[in-house]
Amino acid sequence: MSRPVPAATSALRVLRFLSSQPVPVPATRIADAVDLPRSSTYHLLTAMADEDFVVHYPEDRTWGMGIAAWEVGHGFSRQEPLARLARIPLARLVDTVGQSAHLVVLLGSEVLYVLEERAPGRPPLVTDVGVRLPAHLTASGRAILAVLPAAQVRALYPGKDAFTSRTGAGPQSPTELRRLLSDTRRRGFATEDGEVTPGFASVAAAVEAGTIHASVAVTWRTRDDVGNLVDAVRTTAGEITRRLRH
Amino acid sequence: MSRPVPAATSALRVLRFLSSQPVPVPATRIADAVDLPRSSTYHLLTAMADEDFVVHYPEDRTWGMGIAAWEVGHGFSRQEPLARLARIPLARLVDTVGQSAHLVVLLGSEVLYVLEERAPGRPPLVTDVGVRLPAHLTASGRAILAVLPAAQVRALYPGKDAFTSRTGAGPQSPTELRRLLSDTRRRGFATEDGEVTPGFASVAAAVEAGTIHASVAVTWRTRDDVGNLVDAVRTTAGEITRRLRH
DNA sequence: CAATGCTGTCTCGGATGCGAGACGCTGGCG
DNA sequence: CGCCAGCGTCTCGCATCCGAGACAGCATTG
Incomplete structure (x- = not known):
């Protein structure tokens, strides 16, 4: 059987959860949904934001989908x-x-x-x-x-x-x-x-x-x-x- | 500064690379593109396949985008x-x-x-x-x-x-x-x-x-x-x- | 103004995920 | 048929990532 690679799995779950939300959501909601410790969630979100997969909106303290997520979706359609x-x-x-x-x-x-x-x-x-x-x-x-x-x-x-x-x-x-x-x-x-x-x-x-x-x-x-x-x-x-x- | 979370970053880079390819590609090509050790690549791909973000086509030994990647892309459009x-x-x-x-x-x-x-x-x-x-x-x-x-x-x-x-x-x-x-x-x-x-x-x-x-x-x-x-x-x-x- | 709740940052030690490498398998090619 | 290159799996020990928790900033409420 294969190794879990939990960080990657969590990242993907965050993406999936975010994509199911109609609007950007606060970090705590994400942590609950993906069942991840608070601090790990922030580290993860920061890393994902670096890759443009999520976007942080500091003004209303929420996190939403980034442009890279969108590009990936259309890569699928092409492939x-x-x-x-x-x-x-x-x-x-x-x-x-x-x-x-x-x-x-x-x-x-x-x-x-x-x-x-x-x-x-x-x-x-x-x-x-x-x-x-x-x-x-x-x-x-x-x-x-x-x-x-x-x-x-x-x-x-x-x-x-x-x-x-x-x-x-x-x-x-x-x-x-x-x-x-x-x-x-x-x-x-x-x-x-x-x-x-x-x-x-x-x-x-x-x-x-x-x-x-x-x-x-x-x-x-x-x-x-x-x-x-x-x-x-x-x-x-x-x-x-x-x-x-x- | 924030912690790297390399596994998550690698997963996202794999997604991005795959989405830029017109057709599914062999694992080795992915490993090269993302600059990841062979064995880690396989563990990562397996984990991503479990989450339906990538699909393995054993018959021609290639890996391509999965349905979850597509759903995530459309989540962005909605959001x-x-x-x-x-x-x-x-x-x-x-x-x-x-x-x-x-x-x-x-x-x-x-x-x-x-x-x-x-x-x-x-x-x-x-x-x-x-x-x-x-x-x-x-x-x-x-x-x-x-x-x-x-x-x-x-x-x-x-x-x-x-x-x-x-x-x-x-x-x-x-x-x-x-x-x-x-x-x-x-x-x-x-x-x-x-x-x-x-x-x-x-x-x-x-x-x-x-x-x-x-x-x-x-x-x-x-x-x-x-x-x-x-x-x-x-x-x-x-x-x-x-x-x-x- | 004080209290409260929530967000985002940082530190640090221990568990655990990661990468080197070896091995078996398969399919293509001469 | 025999060879070989490349794919996929597995093991194991060390380095490193992860998570608990403390802390600071910033709203909102009474």
Whole structure:
């Protein structure tokens, strides 16, 4: 087994904690969150500030994210094949259907929004990039779950307790989820209507390439009249899949 | 003076190095880049992988950025007032003028692209988010430099050597730059035509709020006929400035 | 003005993380 | 096939980093 390297681990945890906060926070809060002694926290924060990963705002005695953290995040997008290759097809999809689209990956039983392309005139970023949502409530998540082996879905949703809900709608038990996913498989795409945000609906199709579990989705206002989006979404998912396989 | 916390510093340097690489790299390259002993590098990488900041690809023996690094980057965007507040005005600007727009901040004598809104039908991301370019060549950079005190501009561009060029165009000396910036100040906006990418031109206006040095720009293909963009760009810059001041 | 709570700095001794180095493994190449 | 370069793992002893705690500055409160 490998050595712990606690200082490095703490630094990374501080970064993660800070990134989850909407605004800069006092040092004591960081120390509590990361479970680190006071003095070590200050030493650590100072070192991180030297590297521009955190910024100290002396006037209001808080610490926040630094520019280097931001650059690192975008380094990931450049390096990650999925984000790199999906960008252009996703932009084309938005131009074709005139609605906002996004790309998500599965992270445990949640989906993480990795790319978003806003359609002109729409309020930007309904579901913001970087946000996580329960997979079983989103069209994107359902599209991914539908192509996973049944055993893996069972492991992610062991019982009724695993089923949170935002609006009361959506599956409430493993049985309901199983039925939903088998419908999805039969149709070849996933849907969601008002289960994430009332008044908005989505369709999604999975991107399959080896170990990568992702999906493409388009979201629109329910009251808008949208044409047939399904084919465009499936085509885009297919194209991203093809690109990932070279 | 503060204690070094070398393990944390090394971890951050590894992150920074990895984020600058277009693809995952072998461990030895990382060890060289960060100037760390081999065995320590492996311990560090393992610890970072445990926290999902890096990923090990055993099949091709390389290490790349992990999902946590990405999340941290987007935490910054959420936390940073500039990125948070500029998002919506920038989207409106793109809808108004029908061309791609972006927001940059000054970092030394370079500009860093922080936000980008693509216009429909345009190839996405001419100048990608996260990219740095020499400030004196871009409209965005010139807009910022034009509102800085002369002494600060002199400090950033001490002599002829500071003036790199991509296409041969652009200022080559402190004198030329000074004239360019005084023109910019008189006009109230900055321009650039083919000096970053041949065939593309931009206009930019500065965002001024205390210590923040940023600007908004619109870029278009020279051969396209675009109407009067200047007013829209200046209005947007003004609105972001107002939002930053509450 | 005194009291209080909180932030940031500094010191110092002991535990412990760190780096040198050896070893086994694998895949590429002649 | 045999060789070799480079990758990943492991051990071990010493130097060094870490954490307890004391202290000083600065608000805010009564």
